[in-house]
Amino acid sequence: KGANPSTSTSSSILSVFGIGGGWFGSAEKEPEVSPELVEAENQAKACIQRCSIKRIIHSSKNLQADSLLFLIKALILHSMPTQNKEFKEENGIFCLGLLTNITLINQERIIFVWMLVYEHFAGIISAAKTPSPLVEKAIVCLLLLCVKLVHTDEITDRI
Numbered sequence: 643k644g645a646n647p648s649t650s651t652s653s654s655i656l657s658v659f660g661i662g663g664g665w666f667g668s669a670e671k672e673p674e675v676s677p678e679l680v681e682a683e684n685q686a687k688a689c690i691q692r693c694s695i696k697r698i699i700h701s702s703k704n705l706q707a708d709s710l711l712f713l714i715k716a717l718i719l720h721s722m723p724t725q726n727k728e729f730k731e732e733n734g735i736f737c738l739g740l741l742t743n744i745t746l747i748n749q750e751r752i753i754f755v756w757m758l759v760y761e762h763f764a765g766i767i768s769a770a771k772t773p774s775p776l777v778e779k780a781i782v783c784l785l786l787l788c789v790k791l792v793h794t795d796e797i798t799d800r801i
Contacts, residue, residue, distance in 0.1 A: 699747065713744065717738075738763075749790075756791075
């Protein structure tokens with residue numbers, strides 16, 4: 643039976659929402675999907691293409707403090723393997739990168755977010771029993787933040 647490219651969801655946007663395989667593709671065989679689901683997926687892809695994630699992340703500097711904290715907490719939640727039963731390491735790595743970018747973009751408000759961000763990265767690193775791509779990303783991101791923020795008066799003593 644030939645594979646229909648329109649029904650293949652190996653890199654499906656549906657996986658972003660927890661439907662189907664891994665976000666960055668997966669080796670597992672995925673079931674056939676209905677034409678309605680394919681249409682919904684195509685509409686979701688078109689919507690996401692119209693949104694610029696870089697612009698959205700960059701605009702986090704305009705968020706109110708509470709909204710910024712909620713955004714950071716959401717990224718932390720989705721990059722915590724112990725808190726998320728269906729945790730996918732690739733998604734966690736992606737969230738750590740976003741968390742790092744948002745922290746750097748919001749340097750002028752670092753005092754509000756530093757302890758939360760630092761404790762998350764330190765928690766991933768200290769809880770690691772074996773090396774993994776997630777732990778490696780946490781180490782790299784934490785080092786990057788420390789290097790970039792070492793001259794920030796508000797947190798120099800904490801780094």
